[in-house]
Amino acid sequence: MNVKGIHHITAMTGDAAANFQFYTEVLGMRLVKKTVNQDDTTAYHLFYGDEKGNPGTELTFFDFPGVGPNVLGVGSISGTSLRVANDDALSYWVERFKEHGVKYSPVEDFAGRKVIFFEDPEGQQLTIVSDENNTGVKAGKPWEKSPVPVSYGITGLGPVLLTVRKPEFTLAALRILGFTEKERIPALTKGQEDIIVMQVGEGGSGAEVQIEPRSDLPVTSQGSGGVHHVAFRIEDKEELLAWAEILNQAGLPNSGFVERFYFRSLYFREPNGILFELATDGPGFATDEPLETLGESLSLPPFLENQRVSIEANLKSLHTKR
Template identity: 60%
Template sequence: MHIKGIHHVSAITANAKKNYDFYTNVLGMRLVKKTVNQDDTSMYHLFYADEKGNPGTDFTFFEIPRAGNTYPGTHSISTTSLRVKNDETLRFWQERFKQLNVDQDPIKEYANRKTLPFRDPEGQRLMLVSDENNKGVASGQPWGKSVIPLNRGITGLGPVHLTVANLAPTKQVLTEILGFREVGRFDNKLVLETGEGGTGAEVHIEERTDLSRERPGRGSVHHVAFRVEDEQELEQWRLIIQKAGFPNSGLVDRFYFKSLYFREPNHILFELATDGPGFATDEDMDHLGESLSLPPFLEAQREEIEQSLTPLDTNRS
């Protein structure tokens, strides 16, 4: 039993409409689910992913209209990376970002890969990562109806970067409890991997004693989720985490997957999530994300929920 890799990353936006425009029309990702935060149904929860919404490709956003600015610091998921096919693709994106005035840095070598750091309009810290030399977890398949050519599309989530005030306890949780392995250090960041390893299965941790704690807002990340096979494995992980002394949520049914949440010692929220059943559970694969999806336990509240949301047109037909 092992963690298979990154499952999804969930972040915060203050404007669902502008967020949808950027991630679909600029980055060319597919909106595979338009739903609500099950813990606060007054806010959208948008899922962007690959062609089929495969686990390991989901970048999700909670809409919090009154979210203020993010003040970066420790206790944070400080960069989310997105995978692309090869080094040449990074040059395609560099030119596209230049044409569309997307805030970006130069292409650089990091952790033996070519990368392109950039920010979305709300300052979300992002990085494109080349899979040219990847030998680990397989990538997803870019959306065939994207505005981006198929061979240049985003294929999933890459390494997740954490910034902490004290490296040791976070490393201990990831290695001794969750089973990650140390790969090396690059630019003063510890690199850990799990499962088959590679781009889709890494966590990079930077220790910063010179920073204060991050004040999250729009453009910040709420949590990272790691992949487990199924509900039976998730229950075993619950017992392991409980035995280690970490308070946790217990198993939570998110309908599209089942989850367990806990905070590691630097207060970063970790989620373990099952690979299935997936986003086609309640929608046809050809029309994912085109209408508001609600899990069965919220369906009776649909009228009330829809009235609380600002309309968001995602119908592509």
């Protein structure tokens, strides 16, 4: 029984329509599910991914109109990376960012890979990371109907950056999940401690978490442009229930089993306050709509279907039909 890598990352937006435009038309990801936040059905939950929304490719967003901007600080998921096939793809993305007015930094080397640091329109800190020399967790396959050519398209989620004040606490939680230390690399900010790179399972960019110790920042205040939680891949419900017992024995309070319909989940906060999720690889997003039309209409899990009329009445219209 092992955590296999990163399953999905869930961030926050204050503008679902602008978010949809950027992630589908500029970044070329596929909207694979338009649903609601099951804990607050007045908010959309949008899932972007590869052609099928395979585990490890999903960048998702809760839509909270009017929410204030995210304030960078400790106790946060401060960097999300998106994989591309090779170094050649980075040249394409530089030109695309120029064309669309995206704020970005030149190609550079970071953690043994060539990367481009950039921001979305709400200031979320993102990275395009090359898989030129990557081994480990397999990447996804970009959607062939994307505005970005398949050869340059985003293939999944890469390393996640966590910014914390007390790294030893986060490291202990990751070790419970099976992560081991890969290396230490120089800090991104002068005068701070080295970044600790952890990996799990097959390793590679799809199974890597980077711990950034910072003593110069306040505690984060989550808002639009910030990340809500990171989810890690496990196989099935049986493993999920076993992980609940492991976390209980380790003294880490957790949600226990949670039915999300498209996958099954468990949530807990590591001691620095970052929300972790364990999520099963299945059943997947084609469970309740055809693969060809994923994300084009509002999908609700069966346990919310009887509330569809009231849920739709409380949501702002979001046109996603292609």
